[in-house]
Structures are given as C-alpha cells and as structure tokens.
Amino acid sequence: MQRYTNTAREIWDMEESQSPRMGSVILGVDGGAGNTVCVCIPAAMPFADPLPVLSRAVAGCSNHNSVGEGRARETLERVMAQALLKARRRRSNVCAVCLAVAGVNHPIDQQRMLDWLRFALLNTQLTGQERFAVIHKILQQILMEASLFSREIFPSHVKLFVENDAVAALASGTMGKLHGCVLIAGTGTIAYGFTRDGREARAAGAGPVLGDWGSWTYEDQSWARIADLLPVVVESAEAGDEVANKILHNSVGELASSVKAVVERLELSGEDGKDPFPLVMVGKVLMANERWDIGKEVIDYVTKTYPGAYPIHPKVETAVGAALLAWNAVASELDDSPRTVA
8 A cells, every 4th residue: 555645744734834814614525536626615605606715726536446545545635735725724724624535435434534534443333343344444554654643634623524426516516405316427427316304325327226335336437438438429429320329328328217216216206206306417428519418318318207307517516515515514503703714
C-alpha cells in the first residue's frame, strides 16, 4: 500500500501562517473514479442562485477500490486542506463535512471512513463481526501509517457524514433533500433512490437490484467504454447505422429499467403509479446530441409507466450536493449569531 505524502500535512501546517476569515463553513466532497472535488460553502448560507461557494479544490481519484485506501485517504485529506486554504478558513471554522465517495457501498465502508476522520476505534452500533472487521482494518492502517493516526483531522465538534457519491448526485438536484431517484450514466451507471422516510434502494444497469451490496460495481468497464465511444456511436446512428442505433436503444432500455426497478421497490410513484417524484439526471451519457438524446429517451421510457416522474438536470456539481446534504443535516443546530461569509 502506498504511504502518505507530506502534501496534506504541509497544507494543514499553513493554517497557522495565514490570517483566517471569520465564519463557520461546511465542506462537501465528491470523490469519483476520475477525480475528487471539494467545495467550501458558508454555514450561514442563503439559498440564492447561484449558491455561494467560497472555494473549490480538485485532486485525483479517491475511490479506495481503484487506488487503495492509503492513496484515497491522502487525496481526500489534501483536497479538503486545499479548499480550506483557498477559502482562508481553518479546521476550527468547519462545522460539518460530507464525504460522498465512489466505492462506499456498505455500512462498513462508511464506518471505516468515519473512523479515519475521527479515529474512533470502537462503535457500539456495529455487530461483533462488523466491529472486528473495522478494528482489524484500522489496526493494519495504524501499523503501516502510525504517523497519520497520531492526530485528528477535524476537531471533535465537527459533524461528519459519509455517503456514496450517487447520494450526493441526487442531492445536487434536490437542494440536499433525499427524496426521489437519481440516474447516473458516465464512466459507470447507477440508479439510486430515497423515500421521504429514509428508505433507500439502488440498481446498476439492468443487473441485480437493490439490497445486494456486493453484487455489482458502479465503475462498470462496459459503461466506461460506452461513455468513451458515445460520440462515435451517436455519429454512426445519426448516419443511419443500424448497429449503432441498436446499441443506443439497448442502452436506453437498460438505464430506464434500472430507474423503474428503484421506483417500484420504493413505491416512489404511490399506489396508483402517478405520484410525483424527482428524477435527477447526471452524467455525460445522458447529455443531448444533435439527433440522439439518450437522457430524453430514458425519461420518455420511464414516464410511460410513471407519469409523475419529473426530470431535473442539476445546476450545481455533485460536491455542492454533498455540502447541501451536510448543511441540511446541521441547519437546525446552527445558531443565529451573525457570520461573515464574504
């Protein structure tokens, strides 16, 4: 496993050398397969258009399934440090952090990330087997990277949240409210939904659906190839190529089927199938081309069965969705004292 570099530590050390601005802030992180983005927003945030973003930082991949836990954690720490530095804030200014990271597909994944942020070795809410797995993994990290585990990243007052990046993608279209379904089609494909009472379900492609946490991988290589070749396939389809048209029609069917599976499992459309719910569309595969609009085709396919589905194309990026998740979670706890957010 790759050892941590000093980059993040050096950035944290610069906290003492700058003159920080006042005001509590929230960090939202989108850790995808391609890169990792962190945004810093004011905690005393008015819901304006556009949303106020104090800073934005970008780093490499932070999917632990792709690059290993050591490198993933170093990337996450570095990008958060850079965002705070750009916003001229310190960790003491942070009131909440939401990490929305690809590869977080199981409660144990979430717990491991939280343990890394807070370094709490035991959690009484875990079963004995889960606790053993978490402790075993952390002990391995301690032995290999003892210097990292000798300190906390954030003070104890900071609220920490860890989600799959698809959850933040949904929040980017619903202003942080977890209700409805998101469809992501880019380097991977996933449909993910939430009910108002917190039930959730997911499906990938047209494969095994919902509740089987280990049956699929979001970064499906077949979808990565489709995404890369999409311009060529669309161009061929527009020129009348039957094979290309069949590929696109099949892709629409698979994507729509994954959405419908989530909607059915969660009963998002109500008993009569007509209740309204947001369908958030994210990813370059769903972007419109001159004559082939896969996103529109998927929406048409879904609304034939569920007419209450209304599409949302987010105006903000997924990292902002992560920040909004954290903001909604702590908004009731924020005091009413004046804050400087400039």
